[in-house]
Amino acid sequence: MMLTSSRTTVALVSTALLASTAVAQTTTVTFDAGAEGWVGPSGGATTIQAAGGNPGANMRTVFNNFGLTFLNSTNAAFRGDFTTADSVTLSIDVRVENLAFVGTQVSRPFLVELRDTTNPPAGYPWKSVWFLFAPISVANTGSWTTFTVTFDPSATQLPAGWGGYGAETPTGNPILPPGVTFRDVLAGVDAMAFTTLQPGFAFGFTDFTLRLDNIRVTRTIAPILGDLNGDGAVNAPDLAILLGAWGACPPKGACPADFDDNGAVDARDLAVVLSNWSG
Numbered sequence: 001m002m003l004t005s006s007r008t009t010v011a012l013v014s015t016a017l018l019a020s021t022a023v024a025q026t027t028t029v030t031f032d033a034g035a036e037g038w039v040g041p042s043g044g045a046t047t048i049q050a051a052g053g054n055p056g057a058n059m060r061t062v063f064n065n066f067g068l069t070f071l072n073s074t075n076a077a078f079r080g081d082f083t084t085a086d087s088v089t090l091s092i093d094v095r096v097e098n099l100a101f102v103g104t105q106v107s108r109p110f111l112v113e114l115r116d117t118t119n120p121p122a123g124y125p126w127k128s129v130w131f132l133f134a135p136i137s138v139a140n141t142g143s144w145t146t147f148t149v150t151f152d153p154s155a156t157q158l159p160a161g162w163g164g165y166g167a168e169t170p171t172g173n174p175i176l177p178p179g180v181t182f183r184d185v186l187a188g189v190d191a192m193a194f195t196t197l198q199p200g201f202a203f204g205f206t207d208f209t210l211r212l213d214n215i216r217v218t219r220t221i222a223p224i225l226g227d228l229n230g231d232g233a234v235n236a237p238d239l240a241i242l243l244g245a246w247g248a249c250p251p252k253g254a255c256p257a258d259f260d261d262n263g264a265v266d267a268r269d270l271a272v273v274l275s276n277w278s279g
């Protein structure tokens with residue numbers, strides 16, 4: 001039997017804050033359902049292997065070049081507008097079997113890059129923001145290693161550990177184009193890449209054999225006070241839930257609409273919904 005869709009789970013995470021909930025949507029590419037849009041470097045030998053992953057199926061590439069890039073420009077989970085989430089977490093499992101330069105084992109940078117290919121700056125194929133993980137090598141990541149980064153997609157400044165691409169300083173360091181913020185790029189991501197090609201650096205021909213598994217994106221939406229059905233808006237359906245629960249609500253804490261936890265759904269809770277009304 002073929003699995004045909006991404007493994008998408010919606011987790012409801014309770015918070016202690018006034019009975020509201022945060023919603024986290026996670027997509028994980030385990031390679032059990034194929035590549036799900038992930039492609040290896042052109043010219044390399046990239047295959048989906050049924051075994052040897054973390055666990056099971058995985059993507060394996062054997063490649064000789066300056067560096068290698070795995071790209072996804074088609075799977076909606078890994079592109080689009082990330083700024084609709086309050087927090088985003090990206091992660092990937094890597095295992096290096098061989099990473100050699102002229103016969104000697106070496107390390108290479110490893111980064112995740114979020115590319116906006118729409119209206120690229122003059123002289124550049126895209127503008128992007130990228131986060132540098134620890135270097136990969138047989139010594140560092142010869143067994144399965146998970147790399148993870150969590151960020152606020154609405155940040156205007158580059159968060160710690162992030163770089164930009166699409167322009168450069170007078171000394172040749174890659175930066176975001178003038179007037180383009182972290183958030184601007186995150187609002188229109190056309191492709192996500194995991195790559196060894198760190199912007200601003202040049203590398204010699206390198207022999208790579210490595211495996212990838214569990215490429216994951218989690219988008220978390222913070223709780224909104226007054227949103228009783230968890231749809232991200234405070235409006236008529238929430239008012240209906242509140243009115244339907246109107247009155248005494250023992251025991252204390254049993255009613256989500258009792259925002260102030262005073263043992264009754266009453267005018268004070270109605271005021272919370274009305275004051276957070278988003279329509």
Ligand SMILES: [Ca+2]
Nearest residue numbers: 030053055057
């Ligand atoms: Ca797997």
Ligand SMILES: [Ca+2]
Nearest residue numbers: 227229231233
């Ligand atoms: Ca709602």
Ligand SMILES: [Ca+2]
Nearest residue numbers: 258260262264
């Ligand atoms: Ca109350």
